[in-house]
Amino acid sequence: MSSCDHNCSSCGQNCGERDKESLLAPAHPQSNVKKIIAVVSGKGGVGKSLVTTLLATQMNKDGFKTAILDADITGPSIPTAFGVTERISGNDMGMLPAVSKKGISMMSVNLLLERATDPIIWRGVIIANTVKQFWSDTAWGDVDYMFVDMPPGTGDVPLTVFQSLPISGIIVVTSPQELVSMIVEKAVNMADMMNIPILALVENMSYFECGGCGKRHKIFGDSHIEEIAKKHGIKHIFQIPINPEIAKAVDSGTIEDFENDYFKDAKTLL
Numbered sequence: 001m002s003s004c005d006h007n008c009s010s011c012g013q014n015c016g017e018r019d020k021e022s023l024l025a026p027a028h029p030q031s032n033v034k035k036i037i038a039v040v041s042g043k044g045g046v047g048k049s050l051v052t053t054l055l056a057t058q059m060n061k062d063g064f065k066t067a068i069l070d071a072d073i074t075g076p077s078i079p080t081a082f083g084v085t086e087r088i089s090g091n092d093m094g095m096l097p098a099v100s101k102k103g104i105s106m107m108s109v110n111l112l113l114e115r116a117t118d119p120i121i122w123r124g125v126i127i128a129n130t131v132k133q134f135w136s137d138t139a140w141g142d143v144d145y146m147f148v149d150m151p152p153g154t155g156d157v158p159l160t161v162f163q164s165l166p167i168s169g170i171i172v173v174t175s176p177q178e179l180v181s182m183i184v185e186k187a188v189n190m191a192d193m194m195n196i197p198i199l200a201l202v203e204n205m206s207y208f209e210c211g212g213c214g215k216r217h218k219i220f221g222d223s224h225i226e227e228i229a230k231k232h233g234i235k236h237i238f239q240i241p242i243n244p245e246i247a248k249a250v251d252s253g254t255i256e257d258f259e260n261d262y263f264k265d266a267k268t269l270l
């Protein structure tokens with residue numbers, strides 16, 4: 001182990017040097033992932049998966065090797081958004097991620113199921129172990145940015161995932177309605193407790209822009225994103241409108257082709 005730098009988070013060797021206290025799962029020996037960014041929300045259905053796909057698509061377009069680990073085991077929607085239906089292949093060395101049309105690597109429980117409609121009725125500990133396996137047993141190769149679509153909420157499963165993966169930053173997704181509640185603050189506080197920096201706050205379904213007159217309508221009320229960001233010292237905010245074209249692109253598996261500039265500045269802050 002002459003070249004050991006004692007950084008167990010990025011090393012796949014299960015040697016005696018491994019930090020016994022660490023809950024981090026080892027990386028696969030054929031993985032070299034530079035940055036892992038977790039996409040979280042205080043509750044389900046606010047557009048966490050959508051934000052994950054749009055961020056990954058933007059970074060891939062900007063020339064970075066990009067991957068998505070779909071840790072939302074009970075509601076996996078990443079492969080559908082990219083139109084990826086191939087089953088994951090594997091051998092004694094582990095699993096190989098599926099790859100989207102434009103080159104984004106991905107791992108999702110839906111790519112292992114016989115039928116994508118099969119429900120996942122698993123207890124939390126099994127779900128958390130599955131995510132660990134997606135990290136440790138997948139030969140991810142060289143990746144600049146891996147986005148993790150986290151399980152929704154702030155319970156046991158997201159906590160275990162946070163402790164198992166060497167996550168370097170968090171993006172919190174919310175909706176205008178949610179911002180008035182304490183739910184988003186729970187996600188922010190959880191990140192603080194984990195000592196992982198919050199890179200940005202994303203307000204999804206921020207407004208609807210009328211195609212006819214161009215006027216912006218705040219369907220879910222006024223935004224409070226700036227106040228919340230200020231309160232928690234979060235420097236970057238993004239806003240995504242309600243756009244029926246988004247839903248159409250997700251449903252038809254063509255999110256990579258969806259033209260938008262919502263995250264055009266992401267590369268400067270991730």
Ligand SMILES: Nc1ncnc2c1ncn2[C@@H]1O[C@H](COP(=O)(O)OP(=O)(O)OP(=O)(O)O)[C@@H](O)[C@H]1O
Binds near residue numbers: 046047246
């Ligand atoms: N800004 C938007 N405009 C139009 N449709 C949207 C928008 N954001 C999300 N949707 C649609 O809303 C649905 C829910 O979004 P998504 O799956 O990203 O939420 P989620 O927070 O990941 O949910 P869960 O936590 O349950 O997995 C999807 O069908 C998605 O296409």
